[in-house]
Amino acid sequence: MDKLKRIGRIFLWTLLLMILSSIPMGLIMLFTGLLMAAFSGDLGDIFSPLALGLGLIGEIIVVFILKQEYKGDPKQLHQIMPFDKKGSFLRYATGYVLGIAFFALIWGITVLGKAFSVSVIWQNSNWAVLLAFLLGFGMQGMTEEVIFRGYLQGRLEKEVSQRWAILISALAFAVAHLGNSGIGINALVGLTLFGILMSLFRTYTGDLWLAGAFHSAWNFAEGPLFGTPVSGINGTSVVLESHPVSGYAMLNGGTFGIESSYLVFVGLFVLVILTYYLGQNYAKPSNRINS
Template sequence: MDKVKVVAKTLLLTMVLLVVATLPLQIAIIITSLISMFDVSHITLYQPLAFALGLMGEGFVLFVLRQEFKGDKARLQQVMPFDQKGALIRYGTGYVLGTITFALLWGIAVLGKAFRVTVTWENSAWLFFVLFLVGFGIQGMVEEVIFRGYLQGKLTKELSQSKAILISALAFAVAHLGNGGISFLGFLNLTFFGVLMSLFRIYTGDLWLAGAFHSAWNFAEGPLFGTPVSGIVGTNVVLGSQSVAAHPLLNGGNFGIEASLLTFGGFILLIAFTYYLGQNYAKKSNRIEKII
């Protein structure tokens, strides 16, 4: 019963952290809506600017957690594991891997005629490109700190690694239930995404790889290739990809490619490959000891 209470409390605090993290974005959206009532002509400038700044504002959670655990290095390492040794290599590897993974899935969908692709890039778009690059970089890392750092880290102290992985992955998917266009397949794929990120954390021992992969995936999803980012639209900068209604299993419909059967298969393969590599080549102290 004590474990149940601890798990419930940890889940509740995780959701509180998520609310705090998304608060700057919500405020930015409200302000943008108010401004657009008086100046409709510049709405295409205000909306992406507000969204990018809102994403950056999520970094406040990192400050909150660091302040909360700064007096206890062991607990800080538990919820915010960031090993400085080899950090650049792991972050770079994660970012390249996240970008390539999304690009491959998107490319297959395009070959299957699931998207109508247009070039939306303009010379004046450099500002939005950089702001989204930084914004999604912060947002992806913050979500990993919340779900794979704080939630998974704390649950691992009370439960087996496998149970901690499953709960953190499901909580991550549940957090997206309010997003537009969410479907059962989208929910399932987000759960698998959470499992994959959890494995990255366990086998590397920190969050650099997971945070970078998550950031790169979202940046490629929106600003680079112009698809919905978990149901959120309006972040395209380089390309615009309009979903073809006849191919929802390839493009995921309104939620985006994360709700596609294509992504389902891709995540299953990545999870299996990561598990194989991790269990055979990661440090013994970073391997999963039992499945149940």
């Protein structure tokens, strides 16, 4: 019974962290809505994406909350926010390159399959918006990893087996997107596979640098660079705009985005198997999943 109560508290804290992470976005978008009511035309078109990028940056509030909550327990703080300094730049850079490259590969195959209609929308005035999204998705991706792979997975590993902690955190990550536009069974499958991959990154590296960078890079490529929906969220296109062609949902994922496509299922499944193999054979013994 005590274990069930502890697990219940873990889930309640996870829900609270998700709610808190959304507050800065809500406030900024409300303020932006008021500004857009006063201005129209090109000025209003700039306000909305810029505010969205700034709102994403605000999600870092979760990191400060957790640091305050666990500042008196360094060991537990490291369990829920493992950020080792040694080799951090290399792991982050590797994760970011892998995230961009993997999305670019999936997007390229989709375009070759004529599942996207692509147009260039870049303008020289877009630099501020692009930078806001670069920082915003950097904070947002890392914050979600802190919540689900750091806090949730880290705390659950003290209560259940490592394998169950990985699966539960991945499922919770998928369920957290139920309010997004275009969500469906396919999207939940894709998000769960993505969550499992991020959990394996956390497990085998022993920290969140690789997972946070991959997640951030994926979202940044998905929206601002290649112009597809970011898990059902539109309005983030900056460089390219990719319109999903109807009848090709198996490739482009429809209105939710490319995570809902069968192509991503295959790609993520392959990465999960490859990561598991490499991790179980080449990661430090202390970071391998217990048999």
